Amino acid sequence: MENGTKKVWHFQAAANGAANGNGNGKARSKAAVATIREVRFALMDNLNKEDQRPLIELGHGDPSSFPCFRTDSAAEDAIVDAVRSGKFNSYGPSAGILPARRAIAGYLNNGLPYELSPEDVFMTLGCAHAIEVTLTTLARPGSNILLPRPGYPYYDACAANRNLEVRHYGLLSDHGWEVDLEAVESLTDHNTAAIVIVNPGNPCGNVYSYEHLKKIAETARKLGILVIADEVYGHLAFGSNPFVAMGVFGSIAPVITLGSISKRWIVPGWRLGWLVISDPNNVLRNTSINIQILELFEIKTRSLF
Numbered sequence: 001m002e003n004g005t006k007k008v009w010h011f012q013a014a015a016n017g018a019a020n021g022n023g024n025g026k027a028r029s030k031a032a033v034a035t036i037r038e039v040r041f042a043l044m045d046n047l048n049k050e051d052q053r054p055l056i057e058l059g060h061g062d063p064s065s066f067p068c069f070r071t072d073s074a075a076e077d078a079i080v081d082a083v084r085s086g087k088f089n090s091y092g093p094s095a096g097i098l099p100a101r102r103a104i105a106g107y108l109n110n111g112l113p114y115e116l117s118p119e120d121v122f123m124t125l126g127c128a129h130a131i132e133v134t135l136t137t138l139a140r141p142g143s144n145i146l147l148p149r150p151g152y153p154y155y156d157a158c159a160a161n162r163n164l165e166v167r168h169y170g171l172l173s174d175h176g177w178e179v180d181l182e183a184v185e186s187l188t189d190h191n192t193a194a195i196v197i198v199n200p201g202n203p204c205g206n207v208y209s210y211e212h213l214k215k216i217a218e219t220a221r222k223l224g225i226l227v228i229a230d231e232v233y234g235h236l237a238f239g240s241n242p243f244v245a246m247g248v249f250g251s252i253a254p255v256i257t258l259g260s261i262s263k264r265w266i267v268p269g270w271r272l273g274w275l276v277i278s279d280p281n282n283v284l285r286n287t288s289i290n291i292q293i294l295e296l297f298e299i300k301t302r303s304l305f
Helices: 025-033 037-045 073-085 098-109 126-138 154-161 181-187 210-223 288-296
Strands: 121-124 144-149 165-172 192-198 226-230 255-260 273-278
Touching (some): 098 121, 126 154, 126 226, 126 273, 154 165, 165 181, 181 210, 192 210, 210 226
Parallel strands (some): 144 165, 144 192, 226 255
Antiparallel strands (some): 255 273
16 A cells, blocks of 8 residues: 555656657647547537438448448458358468458559569558558658648658658649649658658548649659558549559659558458558668568568568
8 A cells, every 4th residue: 555645657658748758749639639520520510400311421431330331242251251261360471461462462453554462562450550550661860751731630640659750731722632742842851751642532532633643753753752652542533533543653753552441342340451562663672661661560581472
């Protein structure tokens, strides 16, 4: 029993987050609350309470809780068959089993001018995990990344937790929310590691044209930075622009593609995503980014494949 004095635990952080020595608590808190939820809550509060029709809320990005939105039965049957086979109950490779990585590579190869291999694919626990892994590999003292505004706030939160400086570039609302490439060039310096693009866009719903994506790749090459392409909403394209994968331009600038089955197949609870290196010219092969990805997934040698 303690003698009436309050016990001090040295692992406790101060309320402002400064106890860990990095002074970054305020940045993390700001990133955590910078969401569109307040707008969504305001809309919900102003609904007609007398309207008895059931409400389908799409703002959460997960319609699977409503019976009218369900994935294909073939996908459900495949999961059941895999479980009943008893072949996948043991520990598997951290990067995912080879058949799964081969399937993702085959899926993403559609439309590419080169061919991805299973070695380019790393399975993750949804796209959020892919974001975390990617930003971890980019975090080094003094480094920064370019994020879109408006954008997906999880990137800001992850960057803050890794002491990775964020610089926001604007999206041009009068030009289909295209990337302001002049702003990108003005924000970039020798410590800039990457630019993040979200296509199809969240929250704006924009779908970038082939021509605009090529300009992004050319700008990244000019600036010597990596392109991180968040394509979790890939192929959910509305309007006149078809979805074009950023990996198409991997020969211009190296691309790390992030995605998952959550949105297109309406199964976010399955937590299956991927991180894919689209780099046919092997620009990243001997860099710290590639080495850290391999280490994070406990891959020691290419001979394992």
